Amino acid sequence: MPGRTVRxxxxxxxxxAAVAQCALELRRIGDKWDLRQxxxxxxxxxxxxxx
Amino acid sequence: xxxxxxxxTALLLxxxxxxxxxxxxxxxxxxxxxxxxxAAELERxxxxxxxxxxxxxxxxxxxxxxxxxxxxxxxxxxxxxxWGRLLALVxxxxxxxxxxxxxxxxxxxxxxxxxxxxxxxxxxGEWLExxxxxxxxxxxxxxxxxxxxxxxxxxxxAIMAAxxxxxxxxxxxxxxx
Numbered sequence: 001m002p003g004r005t006v007r008x009x010x011x012x013x014x015x016x017a018a019v020a021q022c023a024l025e026l027r028r029i030g031d032k033w034d035l036r037q038x039x040x041x042x043x044x045x046x047x048x049x050x051x
Numbered sequence: 052x053x054x055x056x057x058x059x060t061a062l063l064l065x066x067x068x069x070x071x072x073x074x075x076x077x078x079x080x081x082x083x084x085x086x087x088x089x090a091a092e093l094e095r096x097x098x099x100x101x102x103x104x105x106x107x108x109x110x111x112x113x114x115x116x117x118x119x120x121x122x123x124x125x126x127x128x129x130x131x132x133x134w135g136r137l138l139a140l141v142x143x144x145x146x147x148x149x150x151x152x153x154x155x156x157x158x159x160x161x162x163x164x165x166x167x168x169x170x171x172x173x174x175x176g177e178w179l180e181x182x183x184x185x186x187x188x189x190x191x192x193x194x195x196x197x198x199x200x201x202x203x204x205x206x207x208x209a210i211m212a213a214x215x216x217x218x219x220x221x222x223x224x225x226x227x228x
Contacts (some may be wrong), residue, residue: 022107022143028137032135
């Protein structure tokens with residue numbers, strides 16, 4: 001039965017949702033951390049150019 | 052060379068995972084020290100989220116590695132990779148590795164380090180090379196980067212400078228009026 005094969009191959013919906021939620025949150029955290037570090041690096045370049 | 056990048060990445064990740072699991076060994080390189088420090092700071096600031104991720108690690112390391120691969124693919128699906136996203140992914144992998152180790156799967160951290168190193172060096176190797184490899188990571192996070200004391204000092208300096216400019220501007224406006 002084609003329908004049965006598809007259900008068996010696909011990961012459970014709950015697992016897919018958990019992965020998507022996790023990736024979304026990691027993306028948010030990563031982007032926030034990236035921006036924060038870029039600002040810090042810019043401030044260091046402006047106020048401590050010798051380092 | 053992809054081979055050496057993969058080996059370097061695997062060693063760095065294994066060192067971080069061991070350190071995260073309570074290992075007391077000194078970092079084997081300045082890059083490892085930077086990764087430990089930046090990752091610890093990120094994990095400390097986002098602890099509630101990473102704690103909530105720990106139950107995702109199943110008893111089987113291969114399942115955790117597959118989960119990590121799916122999360123990594125979705126993480127960069129929108130907007131690609133950045134050093135911040137890479138660090139968040141490494142901390143997530145460290146959380147899974149620590150959860151596996153706690154459940155008695157001693158091989159888990161090494162298995163996850165190998166899986167993530169293969170993903171980063173093989174599938175995202177071009178991005179890593181284009182951004183200076185792990186030296187680029189050190190340049191991005193290494194300079195005074197994640198030390199809270201240094202950060203607060205930098206931010207204090209910036210605030211003082213902005214306040215100074217503001218006061219000077221106000222004084223100038225009062226004089227010319």
